[in-house]
Amino acid sequence: MAELMATMVVGPLLSMVKEKASSYLLHQYKVMEGMEEQHEILKRKLPAILDVITDAEEQAAKHREGAKAWLEELQKVAYQANDVFDEFKYEALRRKAKAKGHYKKLGSMDVIKLIPTHNRIVFRYRMGNKLSMILNAIEVLITEMNAFRFEFRPEPPISSMKWRKADSKISDLSMDIANKSRKEDKQEIINTLLDQASNGDLTVLPIVGIGGMGKTTLAQLIYNDPKIQKHFQLLRWVCVSDNFDVDLLAKSIIRKEKSANTDTEKSPLDELKEAVSGQRHLLVLDDVWNREASKWEALKSYLQHGGSGSAVLTTTRDRAVARLMAPNQEPYDLKSLNESFIKEIIERSAFSSQQERPPELLKMVGDIAKRCSGSPLAATALGSTLRMKTTKKEWGAAIDQKLF
Structure with missing residues (x-):
């Protein structure tokens, strides 16, 4: 049942992807340059x-089972699409900040740290593939949807007068919740990394x-924690x-992109x-799917030349990948969030201000939070x-229609 409930969030998740794909920032700062056709096709497909x-x-x-499997695959693709459009958003914000002569921060995350490659051709190639x-x-x-003959039930449009004003600081608020909700996880991992200061082997x-x-997010x-920034000499x-190309990863790590005409005797791995x-x-390797041990060992053999206490922090959904990358290290299992934090996230996302939180809607948040499975x-x-x-009737209708 919990597995089924998890697939019930795919509608709102896909709606969020649709909203991100239509963001004016993508057009204004030309981050979809060279990908316009794919972008337009995707925007037409999502509503269907x-x-x-x-x-x-x-x-x-x-x-x-067929419908359930379809929803599970859709959820997987929606998560991936959400991550991709977050990358487009971060690049757009980076370009916006650069155009104004400075780099702004997304919550506590410096944009320049999140986007290691600023070469527009490389960005277009990498994101075009994704x-x-x-x-x-x-x-x-x-x-498959057409083969299943799912019934079309478009939601009736909501009057524009009922739309709440978007809160531009929602990212900052979410980061605030992340700092509170993942405080213990963060501290435990930081302590583990700092405790390896005298370890000559790569952690x-x-x-x-x-x-x-x-x-x-974790x-x-x-x-970006000050203790980590101070402890490590190179971050x-x-x-x-899914693209675990060793040479490309080496180039990304050293932040040195070369044109096709550049002639050098050193390979990317030697430069790494x-x-x-x-x-x-x-080194943080985010969202790793690679199960080819030879590729990881090749990269690791060069990373091991760092000083004592050097470390690789990686995120993955695949436990087999974790075992491959760290056979002698117990992976850090990230558990679901406490329901109180899930409620706080829902409230901050659903309401634009403290003054716009009708008591009858707040009472419904607890039941909705249970359906999020701690995500x-x-x-x-x-x-x-x-x-x-904006009304109890609309919220109730969303629940009754199994929107969640």
């Missing part, structure tokens, strides 16, 4: 899927958890996903070895969807 979500969830609730993968997966899901610590539990909190952040040699470094991403998605609904 959203129109059948309610029926698909009802079919899954009746224990129809967007193509998302679009291909969406095409398969739509083909590899995987953070493992299902999608939406906040692995990346890693960002750790990476690097690389989003890996030179960059980390003798320095206590922390902060699900809570954010649900809260963002409820932000468009």
Whole structure:
């Protein structure tokens, strides 16, 4: 039952992806340059899927395995798409900040730390591949959707007068909750990393958890902690996903992109070895899926030339990946959030201010929080969807229609 409830958040999650894909920032700062056609196709496909979500969830609730499997795959793709459009958003904000002559912060995360590669050609190539993968997966899901003949049930449009004003500081508020809700997790991992100061071997610590539990957010909190920033002489952040190309990863780590005409006798791995040699470094490899031990061992052999106390912090949904990367280290299992924090996330996402929190709606938050299975991403998605609904009747209808 809990597994089924987890798939019930896919509608709000997909709605959030649709909203991010339509953000004016993407167009204003041309982060979709060279990907315009794929972008437009995706924006047309998402509403078609959203129109059948309610029926698909009802079919899954009746224990129809095909519908359940389809929803689970859709949820996986929606999480991936959400991550991809977050990367587009961060790049847009970086370009906005650069255009104004300074770098702003996203919560406590410095944009320049989150985006290690600022070369626009490299960014376009990397993100174009990710967007193509998302679009291909969406095409398969739509083909299966038509085969299942899910019933179209588009939600009636809500009067524009009922829309709440968006709170531009929602990211800062979410970061505030993350700092509180993951305080113990953060401190435990920081202590583990700092305790390895005299260890001559490379420490590899995987953070493992299902999608939406906040692995990346936790890693960002750790990476930007003052004690970590002071302790390590060299810090690097690389989003890996499914492309574990050793040479490209080495280039990303050393933050040195070369044009095709550049001639050098050193390989990227040799330059990586030179960059980390003798320095206590922390490398974050975010969202790792690679199960090819030879690739990881090749990269690790060069990272081991760092100074004592050097470490790799990695996030993954796959326990097999964690075992491959750190066979002698117990991975850090990221548990679901306490329900009180889930409620806080929903409230902050659903309401624009303390003055706009009707008591009759607040009473419903607790029941909704139970349906999130401790996932902060699900809570954010649900809260963002409820932000468009201003009455008890609208909230109740969303629950009755199994929107969650």
